[in-house]
Amino acid sequence: MTMTRDRPRTVVLKKNLARSIRQGHPWIYRDALDVRVIPATGDLVEIHTRDGRPIARGFWDERSPIAVRVLESGGPGYRFADMESLVAERIQAALDRRLERLDLSKTNAFRWLHGEGDLLPGVHVDLYADTAVVRFDGDGARAFYDPFEPRLRLAAKSRLPIRAVLDRSSRKAGVKKDERKVRENGVRFVVDLVHGQKGGLFIDQRENRVRVAGRAQGKSILNLFGYTGGFAVHAAVAGARSTDTVDIARPVIETAWRNFQLNDLPMDRAKFHTLDVFAFLTAAIQRGARWDIVISDPPSFAPRKAAVPDARLAYLRLHKLASAVTVPDGLLCASSCSSHLGKDDFLATIEAGVREAGCRWVFEGLYGAAFDHPVLPAFPEGDYLKFAMGRVR
Ligand SMILES: C[S@@+](CC[C@H](N)C(=O)[O-])C[C@H]1O[C@@H](n2cnc3c(N)ncnc32)[C@H](O)[C@@H]1O
Numbered sequence: 001m002t003m004t005r006d007r008p009r010t011v012v013l014k015k016n017l018a019r020s021i022r023q024g025h026p027w028i029y030r031d032a033l034d035v036r037v038i039p040a041t042g043d044l045v046e047i048h049t050r051d052g053r054p055i056a057r058g059f060w061d062e063r064s065p066i067a068v069r070v071l072e073s074g075g076p077g078y079r080f081a082d083m084e085s086l087v088a089e090r091i092q093a094a095l096d097r098r099l100e101r102l103d104l105s106k107t108n109a110f111r112w113l114h115g116e117g118d119l120l121p122g123v124h125v126d127l128y129a130d131t132a133v134v135r136f137d138g139d140g141a142r143a144f145y146d147p148f149e150p151r152l153r154l155a156a157k158s159r160l161p162i163r164a165v166l167d168r169s170s171r172k173a174g175v176k177k178d179e180r181k182v183r184e185n186g187v188r189f190v191v192d193l194v195h196g197q198k199g200g201l202f203i204d205q206r207e208n209r210v211r212v213a214g215r216a217q218g219k220s221i222l223n224l225f226g227y228t229g230g231f232a233v234h235a236a237v238a239g240a241r242s243t244d245t246v247d248i249a250r251p252v253i254e255t256a257w258r259n260f261q262l263n264d265l266p267m268d269r270a271k272f273h274t275l276d277v278f279a280f281l282t283a284a285i286q287r288g289a290r291w292d293i294v295i296s297d298p299p300s301f302a303p304r305k306a307a308v309p310d311a312r313l314a315y316l317r318l319h320k321l322a323s324a325v326t327v328p329d330g331l332l333c334a335s336s337c338s339s340h341l342g343k344d345d346f347l348a349t350i351e352a353g354v355r356e357a358g359c360r361w362v363f364e365g366l367y368g369a370a371f372d373h374p375v376l377p378a379f380p381e382g383d384y385l386k387f388a389m390g391r392v393r
Contacts, residue, residue, distance in 0.1 A: 008045050008046045008057065009037060009039045009043060009045050010047075010054075011045050011046070011048070011067075012033065012048050012049070012050060013028075013032060013033065013049055013055075014033060014034045015032040018055050020378065021047065021055060021056050021073050022055060022056075022073050022074070022075060023378040024073070024377070025379055026058075026070045026071075026119075026121045026376075027066045027069060027121075027379075027381075028047065028058070028066070028067060028069075028070065029065055029067065030067040035067075038062065039060040039062075040060070040062070040143075041060060041061055041062040041063065041139050042059055042060065042139070042140050042144040042146070043059065044057060044058075044060075044144070045057065045059065045060045045068060046080075047068065047073075053076065054080075055073055055075075056070045056072065056073035056074070057071055057073075057080055058121070059071070059122075059140055059144035061138050062139075062140070063138065063140075064137075064138045066138075069116075069122045069140065069141065070121065071086065071119070071120075071121065072086065087151065088151060088154070088155070090120050091113065091120065091151055091152065092155045093118075094113050094118040095112055095156065095160070098111075098372050101371060102372075106186045107183060107186075107206070108129050109127065109184055109189070109191070109200075109201055109203055110126070110206075110372045111124070111125070111127075111203055111370075111373055112125040112126065112132065112372070113125040114373050115137065115382075116376060116379055116381075117374040117379075117382050118374060120145075121137075122137040122140065122141030122144070122145075123135070123136055123141050123145055124137075125152065126200070126203060128180045128182050128193060128200055128201070129180045129181065130161045130162060130163035130180070131162070131163060131164045131165070131166060131180055131193060132152055132162050132164070132165045132166070133166050133168050133200070134152075134165060134167050134169070135167075135168045135169045148165075152165060166178070166194075168193075176194070178192065178193045178194045179191065179193070180193060182201065184203070184206055184209070184230075185209075186237075187233055187234055187237050187263060188262045188263050189228065189230070189233070189259050190228075190255060190258055190262060191228075192255070197252075201230065202227060202297075203370065203372070204337075204369035204370055204385050205231070205335070205387070206370040206372075207367065207371070208335070208367055208387040209231050211333075211367065212234065212235055212293065212295060212333060213234040213237065214238070215293060216235035216238045217238055217239035217240070218239060218240070218241050219240055219292035219293050220240070220241050220242045220243075220291045220292045220293070221236075221243045221244070221291060221293045221294075222243075222246070222291035222293070222295065223243060223245045223295050224246050224294065224296045224298075225246070225277055225297045225298045225299070226245035226246055226253075226295075227247055227256070228255040228256050228259055229255070229256030229259045229260065231295045232244075232245045232256065232270070233259050233260060233265070236260065236263070236269070236270060240293075241292075242271070243269065243270050243271070244273065245270070245272050245273065246275055247274065248274065248275065248276050248277070249274070253272050253274045256272055257270075257272055277296075277318070278317075278318070281322065281324070281325060284325045285321065285325060289325060290325050291330065292326075292331065293326075293330060293333065294323075294326045294330065294331070294333070296318060296319070296322050296333070296334045296335060297335040297337075298336075300337050300338040301314045301315060301338060302338040302340045303338065303340075304340065305340045307340070308340050308341055308345075311340075311341055312345065312349055315334075315336065315346065315349035315350075315353070316353045316356070317353070318334075318353070319332070319334055319349055319353025319354060320356045320357045321353075322353075323353060323354040323357040323359055323392045324357040326359075327392075329392070329393055331389060331391060332350070332389075333387065333389050334346075334350050334388050335388070336386045337384050337385050339380065339381050339383060341386075343366060347363070347388060350363075350388055350390070359392045359393055360392075360393045361390050361392065362390055362391040362392075362393055363388065363390040364389045364390045364391065365388070365389050367387045367389070368383065368387070369384070373385070
């Protein structure tokens, strides 16, 4: 942790953000700050109002537009904590909250630290069996939390069997696969920690996979944007009649196939398609194919705010095609991982898409990421995952 000075450098708020920072928003953009002496990347800084009152502390990132990520804030008279103990306590508390609710003999892939959501901005840690995979959002976070591995090991003690700690943010091209076998609610998956997206498995969808599995017995399942088969494998284990997994990337479809094998599932009931989802759906509609449960979990169509109008159209088109291959009264599960597209806006794309397909959308529920991805009310940017379930009639 970069704390070379007795007293951290001061940066002054130019904009009137004191209230939102005190309420818990953890980001301060560079253009909101007056900075006389530029701190070093990773340095602890103290944020002052224009009239000289200290209101928060965070760390500096010279290269990021988010110049400061805030660790603590307070009103007049607030005494700032000792940073070393604050970070150690938060790492520990985050693990305690996970271990209270997870049965490690059934689920040993989970998010231990969810950055801002766990009040440790800029750092994410996923545990995959015996390996902790760390991702820092920029050099500021990496320098501030350094040395991070001993902090993790100290918090884990004997409770977690950590054999290795990998830093995903500094992974290099040309590095070979690094695979682990993990369990999620008793279902087995192989994950590639180096090349896999999101650290290997989309563990944020864990609870939604349980929701789908609970409806899957005896049903035909279409898993669109299926990645390594997460939803389809869970559905098959729960007794689905058949599964079709569609993804454009060949390596992930190969892993999906391995994941079915790993769970001793009957391979004659599982089909895999390395195809563009839109092309797959268009062809399926032409031949009149339909499924009882259709899951759509695309990559973010709106990674930036400016992309939202185009994203709305893309989601609408996708939901129209997906509902056209859902049996009457079947279940359509539609997901979006873009924080820029609001919940109502997203639900409207499903409603309109289903209507354009000549059906009605009977909404059942909207869910978010699993509990190990906590969301701060003051930080809507962190509330990214939406998973809507409903009937197509
Ligand atoms: C958010 S991930 C899906 C995660 C998955 N549902 C799970 O639970 O593990 C999105 C996937 O969509 C795939 N993809 C992106 N564009 C695609 C397209 N046009 N057609 C098919 N798959 C696509 C990516 O390869 C990626 O595996």
